[in-house]
Structure formats: structure tokens, C-alpha cells
Amino acid sequence: MKLYYIPTTRAVRPRWLLEELGITYELVNVDMKMTQEPEYQELHPHRKVPVLVDSEVTIFESTAICTYLADKYLEKGLAPAPSQQARAYYYQWLFYASVTLEPPVEHFMFAVLPNLPEKILPAQLRSCMTTTESLQWFNRVAEPLRNVLLNNDYLVENQFTAADIVVGGVLLWALKLQMLNSDDILYKYVNNLMQRPAYLLADEGFYTKITL
Ligand SMILES: N[C@@H](CCC(=O)N[C@@H](CS)C(=O)NCC(=O)O)C(=O)O
Structure with a gap:
């Protein structure tokens, strides 16, 4: 199994999940030169990371990769079984992370870093929001998340799942961008997630090292 990867990006999320699973995988460190190679477009149509190659399966989209892996290794307990009611909430938080929670974080980042290359920040999105x-x-949009975390350490039936990795991955960016106050329950949640040995292995200290 191969994961195409750039540190601090959304590719950290599937790498963290692979570390939680404790399975062997190959990490392919991607750089801008590699994404320009014609072969790379066969892996990712937008020449981005992450991409997972698992025998005959080649998929992009970080949330899809995390969901696929958690189901493939269901016995590791990172996803409720499809027959369980908890599965509904699991889907809810997975989709919420990428569709609802991530866009304002991305817009915040665009406002803080307006000079990103066109490939990452298209012209029509520049300066569209303060x-x-x-x-x-x-x-x-974070309100439902704060509500569930008032009485829980994790999102789905208070058990750690891939949904915490995907939501936590978005919050890592929010934390780094200083969008979270230290008295915010989300600050506590993401800091707890960052203590996990699998996260520390996946991140290799990048989030603690980089400053904006
Ligand atoms: N929705 C996609 C977004 C993928 C994406 O935008 N990846 C960024 C890193 S977070 C990337 O590869 N940027 C480098 C580039 O565009 O050259 C996902 O979740 O996988």
C-alpha cells in the first residue's frame, strides 16, 4: 500500500489513520516537480495529495481514503460496522468535516496567506472574505461540534474513530491558524488528539515546528 504525501497537508489525515491501524505502508513524499509529471495526473486528476494506491485501487480525497481504510480493517475498531446505528453519526461527522467545517478554515487561510500559488488559491477566491x-x-458551523464535545471526548458514541481523524485534521489547521482560543472546547479536543502516538508518528513534529 502506498500513500502519496506532503507534510502538514490533508495527507496527514490518512497517514495518521494508517498509523492508528498499525499496518505497513509505503510513504511517497511528493514535491511540486513530481506533481507536474504526466504520470502523476493519472494518480490524481488535480495533481494534489493525498493519493492511496492499494493493489488495484487508486483513490484520491483524504476523507474517502480514511473511510476506505477504516472499513477495510473494520476489526481495528476505527469505524462502527455498517449495521450499527452509530454508523449514521459516523457518516454525519465525516461529511461535516469536509463539506461544512473545512471551507471557513480554508477561507481563513486564504485571507492570511493571500500569495499562495494560483494552483492552490485560484484568482477568483482571492480576497473574497476577511x-x-x-x-x-x-x-x-462549529457549534454542533462544540455541543457534542461538551459531554464526550470523541464524536461517535464517545469512541475514537476515523471521524475524529478527519474532523481533527481540519481543526489542526484551525489551531495552527490561531482560530481557536485556549478556553475553546475545540482547542482541548484537538490538543488531546495530538497526544495520540499514531498522530505523533504521522506528523513527525511538523505542526509543532511550523509557524505562519
Ligand atoms: N479535497 C481534497 C483536497 C486535496 C488538496 O487540496 N490537497 C492539497 C494539500 S492540502 C495539495 O495537494 N496541494 C498541493 C498542490 O496543489 O500542488 C482532499 O481532501 O484530499
Whole structure:
């Protein structure tokens, strides 16, 4: 199994999941030169990371990769079984992370780092929202997350699952971008996730090393 990877990106999420599973995998460190090679477009149509190659299966989209792996190794307990009611909430948080929670964080980042290359920040998205506007948007959509974490350490039946990795992956960015106050329950949640040995192996200290 091969994971195409760049540190601090969304590719950390499937790498963290692979470390939680404790299975052997090959990490392929991708750089801009490699993504420009014609063969790379066969792996990812937008020349991005992550990509997972598992024998005959080649998939992109970090959430899809995490979901696929958690199901493939269901016995490791990172996903509720499809027959369980908890599966509904598991889906909810997985989709929520990428569809609802991530966009305001990405817009905040675009406002903080306006000079990103066109491939990463297309011209029509530049300066379309201030940090204040995207922070207000983030805080609005984060409300259901804060509510569940009032009485739980993890999102689905208080058990650690791939949904915590995907939501936690978005919150890592929010943390790094200083969108979370230290008294915010999300700050505590993401800091707890960052103590996990599998996370530490996957991140290799990058989040603690980089400053914006
Ligand atoms: N929705 C996709 C987004 C993929 C994506 O935008 N990847 C970024 C890193 S977070 C990337 O590869 N950027 C480098 C580039 O565009 O050259 C996912 O979750 O996998």
C-alpha cells in the first residue's frame, strides 16, 4: 500500500489513520516537480495529495481514503460496522468535516496567506472574505461540534474513530491558524488528539515546528 504525501497537508489525515491501524505502508513524499509529471495526473486528476494506491485501487480525497481504510480493517475498531446505528453519526461527522467545517478554515487561510500559488488559491477566491468573516462562519458551523464535545471526548458514541481523524485534521489547521482560543472546547479536543502516538508518528513534529 502506498500513500502519496506532503507534510502538514490533508495527507496527514490518512497517514495518521494508517498509523492508528498499525499496518505497513509505503510513504511517497511528493514535491511540486513530481506533481507536474504526466504520470502523476493519472494518480490524481488535480495533481494534489493525498493519493492511496492499494493493489488495484487508486483513490484520491483524504476523507474517502480514511473511510476506505477504516472499513477495510473494520476489526481495528476505527469505524462502527455498517449495521450499527452509530454508523449514521459516523457518516454525519465525516461529511461535516469536509463539506461544512473545512471551507471557513480554508477561507481563513486564504485571507492570511493571500500569495499562495494560483494552483492552490485560484484568482477568483482571492480576497473574497476577511479573516473576521471566515472566523464568524467557522464559529457558526462549529457549534454542533462544540455541543457534542461538551459531554464526550470523541464524536461517535464517545469512541475514537476515523471521524475524529478527519474532523481533527481540519481543526489542526484551525489551531495552527490561531482560530481557536485556549478556553475553546475545540482547542482541548484537538490538543488531546495530538497526544495520540499514531498522530505523533504521522506528523513527525511538523505542526509543532511550523509557524505562519
Ligand atoms: N479535497 C481534497 C483536497 C486535496 C488538496 O487540496 N490537497 C492539497 C494539500 S492540502 C495539495 O495537494 N496541494 C498541493 C498542490 O496543489 O500542488 C482532499 O481532501 O484530499
